[in-house]
Amino acid sequence: MTVLIAFLVNILIATAKTVAAVLTSSASMVAEAVHSWADAGNEVFLLIADRRGARMKDARHPLGYGRAAFVWSLVAAFGIFAAGSVVSIMHGVQQLTAAEPVEDPVVAYAVLGIAFVLEGVSFTQALVRSRAAAHERGTHTWDYVLDTSDTTLRAVFFEDGAALIGLVIAAGSIALHQVTGQAVWDAVGSILVGILLGIVAVMLMRRNIVFLVGANASPEIRARAGRALLARPEIERVTYLHFEYIGPNRLFLVAEVDLAGDATEHNVARRLRAIEQDLEENPAIETAVLSLSVDDEPSLDFSLGP
The missing domain is CATH 1.20.1510.10 (Cation efflux protein transmembrane domain)
Known part of the structure; x- marks a missing residue:
């Protein structure tokens, strides 16, 4: 309009x-x-x-x-x-x-x-x-x-x-x-x-x-998204988080997370996919890709930002 x-x-x-x-x-x-x-x-x-x-x-x-x-x-x-x-x-x-x-x-x-x-x-x-x-x-x-x-x-x-x-x-x-x-x-x-x-x-x-050429989301958006991921009961840690604009107000999200519990590989894959689909319900997220964190990777701090 x-x-x-x-x-x-x-x-x-x-x-x-x-x-x-x-x-x-x-x-x-x-x-x-x-x-x-x-x-x-x-x-x-x-x-x-x-x-x-x-x-x-x-x-x-x-x-x-x-x-x-x-x-x-x-x-x-x-x-x-x-x-x-x-x-x-x-x-x-x-x-x-x-x-x-x-x-x-x-x-x-x-x-x-x-x-x-x-x-x-x-x-x-x-x-x-x-x-x-x-x-x-x-x-x-x-x-x-x-x-x-x-x-x-x-x-x-x-x-x-x-x-x-x-x-x-x-x-x-x-x-x-x-x-x-x-x-x-x-x-x-x-x-x-x-x-x-x-x-x-x-x-x-x-x-x-x-x-x-590929622009990242602002630190404020990244911090809010990180806190939103950590607020989910099935996610204990986030060790990697990347946002990239692939269109106006449309983001491609890539994250590495540590899931709660010790489920089998099959169940972990299903849980990750369910979280991805839930994230993609947000109109700003075009595609979300999650993978598991490595044990010795440090957790990201999202305490800063609005």
Whole structure:
């Protein structure tokens, strides 16, 4: 729903900005139109990411298709850089030497104002969702958005945030052009919008690459999971615990445990499998693999963390 709202908003805004760019001949408006069309295109990739990543695991992909979401989100982030940043910067540089006066700036201000309201609605929706998730995990909203494996939420959050900043830059550039009479300020606005998009795109690409190469869960999640395992009456010790994200909000769990009692090998295997199946009932755990600890391995301490 977050992506769909952002997509519809960006289509409306991109259309309005394109018309305004033609009517006003403003370089900043051209950059903003490119920005919104790029965002709309990126939302398509994010919708594909959600759909591909949600496919059920099968024989060829025993851990599921969750990492496909990171791949398509990476493509979407690159789209911001290629279609938004590069085009905006190049157009601004060209306008520096052939700057045209902004015609009918009232049209530009009106479109920018409406766009700010619409982008604000979309950003608020992403912000509310992020705050709720951060509160649930006992962390700051900013930290949650940066660290979350939910690549779609992070992309919408930063794209809409960058859009709001870009609108302020565009309006300020047109205002400086009016005040000073220098059309170069409008071109500078286009360049600044392009730089802003580039920064956001690089940041999003880096975060997706982190999850693609294999990112561990946070120490807090690991500590909570370890304590949850030790709370089970059939587990006496945990000597190894590994989490890895294999998709948005989906984890692969590997642990070595010491079971209570001295059951036969056959019964131990059944008990381990029953625990694995119970753990996989948690929607955040895609697959759990448990094995027995070696006697001389030290027990892990999960006393730290929330």
